[in-house]
Amino acid sequence: MSPMATTDHHLSALDGSPDVLAAARGKVALFVNVASQCGLTPQYTGMQQLQETYGPDRFTVIGFPCNQFGAQEPGTAEEIGTFCETNYNVTFPMTEKIEVNGDARSALYAELTEVADQEGKIGDIGWNFEKFVIGADGSVVARFSPMTAPDDPALVAAIEGALA
DSSP states (O other), X not given: OOOOOGGGSOOOBTTSOSOXXXXXXXXXXXXXXXXXXXXXXXXXXXXXXXXXXXXXXXXXXXXXXXXXXTTOOOSOHHHHHHHHHHHHOOOSOBBOOOOXXXXXXXXXXXXXXXXXXXXXXXXXXXXXXOEEEEOTTSOEXXXXXXXXXXXXXXXXXXXXXXXX
C-alpha cells in the first residue's frame, strides 16, 4: 500500500467547511503553520504574494493556524479569519486550528515532520511559519525553516520546480 498523499488528509476549513485540503489536490501547494501574534506574522504578505503569482489554477498556499508556540494564535476561527483578511488580504485557504507537535499532533503533521528540512533536520516543527512545498501528487518536495521568507530564492525555486 502506497503512503497517503498529504492532500488526502481530512481537515475542516477555518469557516468549518469540510475537506479544505481538497483545494490542493492536483496542485503544487505551500503548507505553513501560522499564528497571528508572532514576530513572523508579516510573512503573510509574502505568502499572499505567492498565492497571487502562482495560483489559483496550479498552486495554492494553505495556512494551518496553531497555538502551540508561545500561545501566539489564541483567537477563535472567526477572529483568525478576520485578522488575516483585514491585515494581510489573505485569500488562500486556512484550516481549522490544529496541533503540529505532541500527542495531539494532526495526522498530516505526523507525516510532514518525517521530512528533513534544508539543513537536514527531521522531527518536530520548530516554530510558527515552518513551510512545506507539496507536489501536485501530494508528496512533500521540500521543507523550510520558519525563518525562510516566502520570497527566499530557494523556496521560490522549489515551488517553480514543482510547477515545471
